[in-house]
Amino acid sequence: MTKTACSLAAIVALAGGITMPAMAADCENLAGEWTNAEDGAPTLVITEVEEISGHLRGQFTSPSGTAGEAFALTGWVVTSKDDRAEDVVPALTFSVRFTPYGSVSAWSGTCRALDGVPTIETIWHLTRSHADYDWSHQLTGTDVFVPVAME
Numbered sequence: 001m002t003k004t005a006c007s008l009a010a011i012v013a014l015a016g017g018i019t020m021p022a023m024a025a026d027c028e029n030l031a032g033e034w035t036n037a038e039d040g041a042p043t044l045v046i047t048e049v050e051e052i053s054g055h056l057r058g059q060f061t062s063p064s065g066t067a068g069e070a071f072a073l074t075g076w077v078v079t080s081k082d083d084r085a086e087d088v089v090p091a092l093t094f095s096v097r098f099t100p101y102g103s104v105s106a107w108s109g110t111c112r113a114l115d116g117v118p119t120i121e122t123i124w125h126l127t128r129s130h131a132d133y134d135w136s137h138q139l140t141g142t143d144v145f146v147p148v149a150m151e
Helices: 005-015
Strands: 032-036 042-049 055-061 070-078 091-098 103-114 117-128 138-147
Touching: 042 070, 055 091
Parallel strands: none
Antiparallel strands: 032 042, 032 138, 042 055, 055 070, 070 091, 091 103, 103 117, 117 138
């Protein structure tokens, strides 16, 4: 995966700069804006994927539990070159530190086209420093992200 005009367009859009034509993100180029498929909230913006290291950067806006602020995310993406495998997809992980809320979260999943739509399917783990019960410091769930359509 490479840094592309799409990642530049995402950075420019975040900075409120000039408008550039951009393509929607997909599984070949994760850079761009992704929305939570369940509620349609634009939550995941991947601004950069380093070609050699696979390091990804961006922002995450939680659709729940926060006041709508965007938080920095960092993570990794890798695609196997194993031609013996029948199903090869990008595998990715990213994490976010929600400092004002005393929590950290990590997502891990894959990207594939489902019914022709690039889709990131993840499992997430949220760990919070404060909780009402000792067993509720750690929560687990799933999120599905699809690209925001670019015009």
